[in-house]
Amino acid sequence: PQTKSDFKLCMFGFTIGDSGGAAVLSRTKPGDEQGIKARWFSSDGSQWRLALAGDLAGANANDKFFRSKGKEMEDLSITVMPIGFQEITQELGWKMADIDLVIPHQIPLSILENTYHKAVGIPIEKLHWTFPKYGNLATASMPVAMCDALNTQKVRPGDKVLLAGGAAGFSAGYIGLVV
Numbered sequence: 001p002q003t004k005s006d007f008k009l010c011m012f013g014f015t016i017g018d019s020g021g022a023a024v025l026s027r028t029k030p031g032d033e034q035g036i037k038a039r040w041f042s043s044d045g046s047q048w049r050l051a052l053a054g055d056l057a058g059a060n061a062n063d064k065f066f067r068s069k070g071k072e073m074e075d076l077s078i079t080v081m082p083i084g085f086q087e088i089t090q091e092l093g094w095k096m097a098d099i100d101l102v103i104p105h106q107i108p109l110s111i112l113e114n115t116y117h118k119a120v121g122i123p124i125e126k127l128h129w130t131f132p133k134y135g136n137l138a139t140a141s142m143p144v145a146m147c148d149a150l151n152t153q154k155v156r157p158g159d160k161v162l163l164a165g166g167a168a169g170f171s172a173g174y175i176g177l178v179v
Contacts, residue, residue: 021143
């Protein structure tokens, strides 16, 4: 990046690390307490230009930086994520007091606070965010955060957990599960 404006568009790219994560799932039977209980997904491709990589992101073919318009993505997140939270908790029959932990996809601190804490209303102590410990792990952030929550006993068998994610496009999703 050569200008302050370029840096602002690329700054999320400078924090993205490389990582891997996986979850081993097994089939549950109707009535089992543990497992995935509900999911909610939404996608609006009209905002695809908010985060780009490679040739689409730059002014020339040699520009390989990841670029994103963070403020616009945050604004969409503040609009969409509360709707999804309301719909999935209604489907699950969960109130905020029932939820033990929310694990968001790796996001900047401002989105964590402005979207999940302020707009959705999730108490900070129920948000498990691993960026300070591991950096931005991109797509591996949720499996790593779940593993971290299990290892530190922030989550125990029988706990109710929401996985939450949003990305440019704008795509958003929640998965409600009982550990």
